[in-house]
Structure formats: C-alpha cells, structure tokens
Amino acid sequence: MRLINVDTIKEIIRESCSSLLFNYPSDIEEAMSLAAEKEEGRAKKAFELLLENSRIASQKHIPICQDTGMVIVFVHVGKEVLFEGNIDEAINDGVRIGYRQEYLRQSVVDDPLFKRENTKDNAPAIIYYDYIDGDRVIIEMMAKGFGSENTSKIAMLKPAQGVEGVKNFVLDTVKQAGPNACPPMIVGVGIGGSFELAPLLAKKALLRELTDVNPDPNYHQLEDELLALINQLNIGPLGLKGKTTALKVQIEYYPTHIAALPVAVNICCHVSRHTKVVI
Amino acid sequence: MRINVNTEQERFAKLHAGDLVYLSGEVYTARDAAHKRLSKMIENNETLPFELEKNGIYYVGPTPSRPGQIYGSAGPTTSTRMDVYTPTLLDRGIKFMIGKGRRDEKVKQAIIRNKAIYFIAAGGAGALYASCVKKVEAIAFADLLSEAINKLTIEDFPVFVGIDCQGNDIYEEEN
Numbered sequence: 001m002r003l004i005n006v007d008t009i010k011e012i013i014r015e016s017c018s019s020l021l022f023n024y025p026s027d028i029e030e031a032m033s034l035a036a037e038k039e040e041g042r043a044k045k046a047f048e049l050l051l052e053n054s055r056i057a058s059q060k061h062i063p064i065c066q067d068t069g070m071v072i073v074f075v076h077v078g079k080e081v082l083f084e085g086n087i088d089e090a091i092n093d094g095v096r097i098g099y100r101q102e103y104l105r106q107s108v109v110d111d112p113l114f115k116r117e118n119t120k121d122n123a124p125a126i127i128y129y130d131y132i133d134g135d136r137v138i139i140e141m142m143a144k145g146f147g148s149e150n151t152s153k154i155a156m157l158k159p160a161q162g163v164e165g166v167k168n169f170v171l172d173t174v175k176q177a178g179p180n181a182c183p184p185m186i187v188g189v190g191i192g193g194s195f196e197l198a199p200l201l202a203k204k205a206l207l208r209e210l211t212d213v214n215p216d217p218n219y220h221q222l223e224d225e226l227l228a229l230i231n232q233l234n235i236g237p238l239g240l241k242g243k244t245t246a247l248k249v250q251i252e253y254y255p256t257h258i259a260a261l262p263v264a265v266n267i268c269c270h271v272s273r274h275t276k277v278v279i
Numbered sequence: 280m281r282i283n284v285n286t287e288q289e290r291f292a293k294l295h296a297g298d299l300v301y302l303s304g305e306v307y308t309a310r311d312a313a314h315k316r317l318s319k320m321i322e323n324n325e326t327l328p329f330e331l332e333k334n335g336i337y338y339v340g341p342t343p344s345r346p347g348q349i350y351g352s353a354g355p356t357t358s359t360r361m362d363v364y365t366p367t368l369l370d371r372g373i374k375f376m377i378g379k380g381r382r383d384e385k386v387k388q389a390i391i392r393n394k395a396i397y398f399i400a401a402g403g404a405g406a407l408y409a410s411c412v413k414k415v416e417a418i419a420f421a422d423l424l425s426e427a428i429n430k431l432t433i434e435d436f437p438v439f440v441g442i443d444c445q446g447n448d449i450y451e452e453e454n
Contacts, residue, residue: 042297042299042439045299046401049401049404049407049437050401050403050404052404052407053354053401053403053404053405053406053407054406056406056407056409056410057352057405057406060406060409060410062342062348062351062352062405062406062409062410063342063351063352063405063406064352064403064405064406065352065354065403065404065405066339066340066341066342066351066352066353066354066356066405066425067340067354067356067405068342068352103342103343103344103345103351104342104343105340105341105342105343105351105352105425106424106425107340107425116312118423118424120424145403147356147357147379147380147402150357178380178381178450179379179380179381179399179402179450180357180359180379180380180381182379182402182403238379238399238401238402238439239379239380239399239449239450240297240439240449269402269403270403271403
C-alpha cells in the first residue's frame with residue numbers, strides 16, 4: 001500500500017485555486033485568438049474585449065471572471081492507496097484557504113431553498129471519488145461558473161429518436177442558453193447511462209482539453225458535426241451574433257438500458273477553469 | 280462613443296441596439312439578493328437605501344478587493360434573474376441597467392414605457408471591468424457580501440446597447 005497524507009491534497013487544491021482563476025487555460029486562449037481572426041464588427045470587438053480582459057487579469061492578478069465558481073473535484077484513487085487523514089475535510093480546507101488567500105468570491109449558499117445563507121468560505125466543494133488501478137491518485141478540479149451551469153439540461157430520449165434526436169436536443173439547449181451562458185461556450189455532452197450518470201458524463205467531458213477528441217470515430221464525427229451546427233446558430237461571442245458560438249463540443253458516453261437514450265448537456269462559458277494533477 | 284450616464288441621459292434616446300458605448304459616471308450595484316430586499320422594502324413602503332429616480336443599476340457580484348485595490352473582479356451577471364423585479368424599479372425611476380443576457384417581454388415594455396435603456400457588458404470580463412471602476416462607496420446590505428449594494432464611479436466602461444429606448448433588442452434576429 002502507498003500511504004498519502006491528505007495534506008498533500010489540501011495543498012494541491014489550495015494551489016489550484018490560485019493558478020486556475022487568473023488566466024484562461026492556454027488551449028482556450030489559443031482557440032479564442034484564432035476565432036477572433038474569423039470574426040468582424042461587433043463579434044470581433046467582443047473577442048477584443050475578452051482577450052484584453054485576459055491580459056489585465058494576468059498582469060494585475062485580478063480573477064478573470066468575478067464568478068470564481070463552485071469547486072468540483074474528481075478524485076481517482078489508486079486501489080493500492082491509503083489516505084492518512086480525512087480526505088473530504090482536506091479538500092474543503094484547500095478550498096477555504098485558497099479562496100481566502102486569493103480574495104476569490106464566496107459563492108456558496110447552504111440550504112439551497114429556505115435560508116440560502118452564504119457559507120462565507122466557498123466550501124463545501126462537490127466531490128466525486130472513483131477507483132483506478134495502481135498506487136497513484138489523480139485529482140481533477142474545476143471552478144465552475146454558474147451563469148452557464150444554469151443553462152444546462154437533461155433529456156430522457158426514446159431510443160428511436162437516435163442521432164437526430166440527440167442533435168436536436170443539443171442544439172435546442174444551446175439556442176436557449178444563448179447569450180446567458182457567456183458564449184463562446186464549451187458544450188459537454190453525456191450520452192447513455194442512467195438519469196444521474198448522463199449529466200456526470202457531460203461534466204467530465206468539460207474536463208477534457210479542447211484538442212482532445214472522442215476516440216470513437218462515430219462520436220468524434222458527431223462532436224464535429226454538432227460544433228458546425230452550433231456555430232451556424234449565429235448566437236456569436238457574448239450573444240452579439242457571429243461565427244463563434246462554441247469553441248468545442250466534447251462527448252462522453254456509457255452503456256445504457258435497452259429502453260433508454262439519456263442525453264445531458266452541460267455548458268461551460270469560455271472561462272473554463274480546470275486542472276489535473278497526478279500524485 | 281462616450282457617454283456620462285448621469286449628466287447625458289438625453290443621449291440614451293439616440294442610441295440603437297448593438298451600439299458600442301463607453302460609460303462614465305455613477306451606478307449602483309445590485310443582484311439577486313439585493314433585488315429581493317429592495318422589492319420587499321417597496322412593498323412595505325420603506326425608504327430605499329438609494330434614490331431610484333434617474334439612477335442606474337449594474338448587475339454584479341464582485342470578488343473581494345485585495346488590499347490596495349479599488350474593486351475586485353467585476354463582470355456582469357445574468358440579468359434574466361432580475362426580470363421579475365425590474366419593471367417596478369423602472370416604473371419608479373431607474374433609467375439604465377447594465378448586465379448580460381436576455382430580458383423578458385415585461386422588462387422590454389417597461390423600458391419603452393419609461394424611456395430607459397439596457398446595456399450589456401462582456402460576460403466573463405471581470406478583470407477588464409475592475410480596471411474601469413475608479414471609486415466605490417458602500418450603500419447597503421453589507422451582510423450580503425458580494426451581493427451588497429455599492430455606488431461605483433466608473434470610467435470608460437465598455438458596453439453594447441442591449442435593448443434601446445424603443446425596445447429594439449440586440450439578441451433578436453433582425454437587429
């Protein structure tokens with residue numbers, strides 16, 4: 001067995017709060033610069049503002065977006081690993097310290113319906129665990145903004161609706177999200193599984209690099225087709241119309257029941273802040 | 280085009296949906312929780328923490344400012360969530376709003392009725408807008424943290440006209 005002290009994980013989470021929230025990830029910055037060249041008029045101006053924002057954020061160390069998000073962490077635990085200490089607490093402490101040290105916004109309320117009281121430390125994080133082979137731990141973390149999260153959707157389609165049904169649902173969801181989701185967006189799609197798994201797959205799809213494609217050629221093709229269709233919707237950057245509504249469509253899938261075709265769409269704005277650390 | 284939002288409101292009427300404008304002047308911040316409280320106070324005929332007449336609201340919940348910094352990251356939040364409260368505020372004198380995203384038909388009608396205007400700021404551009412804020416004054420609801428009401432003095436704050444005084448909407452197909 002490999003013993004890992006949870007303080008190591010706390011430090012990774014704390015450090016990620018500081019490294020994630022002041023820059024666009026390099027793949028996003030590159031995609032935005034390329035997209036800007038294809039636009040004109042208002043859409044071009046929209047990209048200029050966003051790229052200027054990125055420069056100011058790094059230079060002056062100001063969070064790139066004021067919605068510094070709710071922290072979502074995926075912990076992939078090697079079967080030969082034993083944690084020393086309380087792992088949930090370590091992750092939440094990492095969030096508490098990181099958000100305080102970096103003057104990030106406290107955006108979490110406890111009791112989502114009645115009291116809605118701010119927890120004042122941006123904890124708790126949303127944490128998922130699963131097992132992997134070996135003695136490593138892989139931590140994937142995102143600081144998810146909720147302007148785009150609010151525009152996400154799930155549908156339990158009939159299997160007969162097939163590829164067209166999936167395409168229509170994704171396009172309708174993006175159309176309805178429109179300017180509210182802070183386009184250009186990244187569209188995570190989860191297909192298959194069950195009612196709760198499809199959105200989780202869609203969330204995991206958002207953790208991929210923009211250059212990643214689904215290894216299955218059918219799904220890869222569907223990613224490309226959906227991206228082309230979305231970019232014909234003329235929503236454009238910031239909803240000001242134009243050629244760039246989404247930067248990428250990422251699909252993840254899982255086996256499902258003979259009666260089912262669950263599809264979930266999880267939308268992320270262009271401020272897609274995520275990281276992966278292997279211990 | 281540069282406009283002072285307090286002293287040049289007569290120029291609002293000449294703006295069209297989609298125009299790029301650089302705003303300067305004073306504006307009050309308020310988002311979900313502050314709107315809820317304001318609306319409750321109006322219902323109870325209480326005195327509001329700031330004068331609505333001829334003033335404007337920026338839908339923002341900034342990050343806390345660092346020592347030595349005037350204001351934290353401060354991009355717009357989604358205006359749609361404020362729609363339910365907005366017509367009352369417009370009918371009571373609010374002249375302009377800054378946010379992002381769509382507004383509903385009732386807000387649009389209230390904009391036309393009151394010759395008000397809705398500006399949209401670049402969603403996600405928190406650092407850019409922080410650098411346009413020159414002064415901050417706390418007004419009310421400090422317990423709401425990032426959702427408190429502050430009075431901001433802004434300078435050359437880049438926005439697009441989202442819904443103009445005639446009700447033309449940038450997000451509609453024809454505009």
